[in-house]
Amino acid sequence: MNVVVLVKQVPEIALIKVDEAANEVVLPQGPGTVNPLDEYAVEEGLRIKEKTSGKCMVMSVGTERTESALRACLALGVDDAYLLCDEQFGGSDPQAVGHILAAGLRKLGDYNLVLAGKQAIDTDSAQVPAAVAAHLNLPQAMFVKKFETVDDATATVLRSTEDGHDVVELKLPAVVSVVKEINEPRLPSLKGKMAAKKKAITTWSATDLGLDGSGIGAASGTRTIKVTPPAPRPKGEIIEGETPEEIADKLFDKLREKQIL
16 A cells, blocks of 8 residues: 655754744754654554555655755655645645645545654644645544554554544545654664665645645735743742651642642
């Protein structure tokens, strides 16, 4: 079966700055890296490919710099990489990104399963996989921690919930987002890294995807009203005492004072 993994290149979070005067987030200039949660989706895609034959592919919306993230996936054993790149895509919100990826999947055509990490660590919206499924009118299961069975026609998965998990059977093609409990991602081999450098990456523009700019990029539905950095953490308090019992009593009183107990 053929698996397509949706990946995102994300910046190094520690290097992100907030310019309150300009009301914008300032991203670092480096190439960034593959969204860590997408690495679990890539690993699962490779495992499914190895069990069922077929191909494992990756697809991303980004710029020319996104090529480094796609090559990192190719180095792991991914067969093909697709970059959806156009100036019109800049500034797209999660729903618009889902629209663009859906257009890319329509153009690709030959796939049984779409995988993605549950969310990206830069926006934390967790909207894109579900948006892709909605645009393609496909079954979906979000926050999956295990594939029980999978073949060309169906998949049975365990979907994480607050109380445990649901068992969900999906008709394929379908869209599935995964959580990090699903597997342990592999590391690239030297041979894989060398092969990835030579591999061609297919790039599709808005015109290639049949998109006219409506609902994407600057025409996205989300508007940023205000950007501020996170509030600093309040200073901690050390509770001291002569004995553990005395410290425990002081802690209890403090928690009761704060109405935590």
